[in-house]
Amino acid sequence: MTALPSIRAIQSFVAASRLGSFLEAAAQLQLTPSAISHQIRLMEEDLGEKLFHRIGRNVSLTDIGERYYRDLAEALSIIEHATNEVSRRNSVDVLSVGCVPSLASLWLMPRLPMFEELYPNIETRLLSSSDPAKLNDGSVDVDICFGSVPKLGSIAAEEFPLETIVVACSPEIASGEKAIRKPSDLLGQALIRSEHTLYSWHQWAKDHNLEIDLTRGPRFRDAFMSIAAAVEGRGVCLESYRLLERDVEKGNLVLPFGMTGPNMGCHSLTYVRSRLRSPKISAFKAWLETVWTDDRQVVEIIQSKSLNDDRRRMA
Numbered sequence: 001m002t003a004l005p006s007i008r009a010i011q012s013f014v015a016a017s018r019l020g021s022f023l024e025a026a027a028q029l030q031l032t033p034s035a036i037s038h039q040i041r042l043m044e045e046d047l048g049e050k051l052f053h054r055i056g057r058n059v060s061l062t063d064i065g066e067r068y069y070r071d072l073a074e075a076l077s078i079i080e081h082a083t084n085e086v087s088r089r090n091s092v093d094v095l096s097v098g099c100v101p102s103l104a105s106l107w108l109m110p111r112l113p114m115f116e117e118l119y120p121n122i123e124t125r126l127l128s129s130s131d132p133a134k135l136n137d138g139s140v141d142v143d144i145c146f147g148s149v150p151k152l153g154s155i156a157a158e159e160f161p162l163e164t165i166v167v168a169c170s171p172e173i174a175s176g177e178k179a180i181r182k183p184s185d186l187l188g189q190a191l192i193r194s195e196h197t198l199y200s201w202h203q204w205a206k207d208h209n210l211e212i213d214l215t216r217g218p219r220f221r222d223a224f225m226s227i228a229a230a231v232e233g234r235g236v237c238l239e240s241y242r243l244l245e246r247d248v249e250k251g252n253l254v255l256p257f258g259m260t261g262p263n264m265g266c267h268s269l270t271y272v273r274s275r276l277r278s279p280k281i282s283a284f285k286a287w288l289e290t291v292w293t294d295d296r297q298v299v300e301i302i303q304s305k306s307l308n309d310d311r312r313r314m315a
Helices: 007-019 022-029 033-047 063-087 101-118 183-188 201-207 223-231 241-250 273-277 279-314
Strands: 052-055 058-061 093-099 122-128 142-146 155-159 163-168 237-240 267-272
Touching (some): 007 022, 007 033, 093 101, 093 279, 101 122, 101 223, 101 241, 101 279, 122 279, 155 273, 223 237, 223 241
Parallel strands (some): 093 122, 093 142
Antiparallel strands (some): 155 267, 163 237
16 A cells, blocks of 8 residues: 655645745745655655656646645645634634625625624634735635636636626716706716726717717726715716615615616635635635625515616606
């Protein structure tokens, strides 16, 4: 029977495979690069197989190394999970969640207390950034990204259900001197633009056979800034209802055209596949799916009511 590699060798191999660098693996495991290299060389000698291609300071897995990494990463995750179950049974576990700024501030933050109430032994740590997190370095457990994310190797990416993109403005603008009742009424309005968007005012105008002036109105990088500007009465914004919902419910914003607009995939949840066995990650993923689905059902009810109202007005 072939001798099994030591846990230290497995940890060294998995870290180097995940990070693509002996140097980074050494820093993560608090070892020297030579110690990492030594562990992997002994593993290759015992197996009689080359696991890495070595190109300067960088390394990449061979085909055999890739298959071996997937199996060992899963096995190591099981060991870590079992160990955590025993050693942390009565302690608080920290879940680090990465999220794009607009969804984090306008949707996720108000709902996180619900998750923490359901799982009192999991403490959430929210990190907000417009750039996708580097899941492999362990800085976050899960990351919610804007737009579609390619599924690459060990990283899983799951798209959230579709979001409805709607026109919104303050009540004062909607019913002001230049009241907004139909799409062409936007021709004289200041249009607030988000640079980080999947559906622009240009696309909206094309869909409604209009030519609009895009030189007027403030411009922001992220949706939460555009929405704040709309609440202040600085113009009309075009954003996901998911992000507008709280301000609409509070009466800060109204939807002059109701819930009419394209349905788009705007956000994705990403995580390391092998870590889905972690209770905190699987719990958060299941909770997120439930909350998002519940919210989507509310949106569908509102859309149905809006459509019926439109039909009654046309009758």
